[in-house]
Amino acid sequence: MIQIKGLSMTYETSEARYTALKDINLELAAGETCAIIGPSGCGKSTLLKILAGIITDFEGTVEINGQPVMPKTQIIGFIPQNYGLLPWKNVYENICLGFKIKHKKQADYEADLTSLIQLLGLGGLEYRYPGELSGGQQQRVALARAFLLKPDLLLMDEPFSALDAMTREEIQNVFLSVWRKHSVSTVLVTHQMEEAVYLGRKIVILAAAPGKVSKIVDNPLFGVDDVREHKDFFQLCVELRKMIKEDWSK
Ligand SMILES: Nc1ncnc2c1ncn2[C@@H]1O[C@H](COP(=O)(O)OP(=O)(O)OP(=O)(O)O)[C@@H](O)[C@H]1O
Ligand SMILES: [Mg+2]
Numbered sequence: 001m002i003q004i005k006g007l008s009m010t011y012e013t014s015e016a017r018y019t020a021l022k023d024i025n026l027e028l029a030a031g032e033t034c035a036i037i038g039p040s041g042c043g044k045s046t047l048l049k050i051l052a053g054i055i056t057d058f059e060g061t062v063e064i065n066g067q068p069v070m071p072k073t074q075i076i077g078f079i080p081q082n083y084g085l086l087p088w089k090n091v092y093e094n095i096c097l098g099f100k101i102k103h104k105k106q107a108d109y110e111a112d113l114t115s116l117i118q119l120l121g122l123g124g125l126e127y128r129y130p131g132e133l134s135g136g137q138q139q140r141v142a143l144a145r146a147f148l149l150k151p152d153l154l155l156m157d158e159p160f161s162a163l164d165a166m167t168r169e170e171i172q173n174v175f176l177s178v179w180r181k182h183s184v185s186t187v188l189v190t191h192q193m194e195e196a197v198y199l200g201r202k203i204v205i206l207a208a209a210p211g212k213v214s215k216i217v218d219n220p221l222f223g224v225d226d227v228r229e230h231k232d233f234f235q236l237c238v239e240l241r242k243m244i245k246e247d248w249s250k
Helices: 044-051 091-102 106-119 135-148 165-182 193-199 231-248
Strands: 002-012 017-028 033-037 059-064 076-079 153-157 186-190 202-206 213-218
Touching: 002 044, 017 044, 017 213, 033 044, 033 193, 044 059, 044 153, 044 186, 076 135, 091 106, 091 135, 106 135, 106 165, 135 165, 165 193, 186 193, 193 231, 202 231, 213 231
Parallel strands: 033 186, 033 202, 076 153, 153 186
Antiparallel strands: 002 017, 002 059, 202 213
16 A cells, blocks of 8 residues: 655755645555646656655655555566666566566566566567667566566556557556556556546546645546446546646636
């Protein structure tokens, strides 16, 4: 479970102080997905960096399974927007990179490794380098690496934004099917309402800067089969968009 209480964060530069997050409260059950949506500059990436343990000078408490964020002992998967693959390592080596960083024995993960490569459609690409892959394939490699370590928390910052619409939908499906198998607590940031409604069991709408939660939506459509074809899906996206427009124009 992820628990955020009274979280505020102010950036201090030599000239100014800037409050990027203000009094954020949020609870996420273990194995849940949460989509964060908000206008540019409202603090989404800042929030992910705090959850990843990259930013530590904040006010309030942030706990993962009852413990403060500790990247040394917890396994936190972070997929940045550019996928974070090492160009000089092949697909197989990139997927296995986490073992080295976390000092784990690869032998213990061999079965999962094989099944993830299958599930993500990476069979046959193991010896290619990232530069020899499409954007969608690179994203699959990043997902394989993240899921393989069975993270306590998976963080994704606009993970699919660089992909064309068709590839994006396909990778969203791939993500959900891997997530169903591994049920990893996931927080993802997105600019796209359809993505938030498709992938977020919870949808957190952040207000314009300084970042405050303006609404948390328990998404009734999460996990419904072929939900993108449902009228309700379209309707919910329209409603949320309207709500956001009113809120962000304040
Ligand atoms: N290192 C920093 N020093 C000072 N201010 C910063 C720093 N990093 C971010 N900010 C400011 O904090 C605010 C929140 O930044 P953040 O990157 O979290 O926004 P975001 O919601 O992820 O935006 P986007 O949607 O454009 O990615 C912005 O106004 C940004 O200018
Ligand atoms: Mg950002």
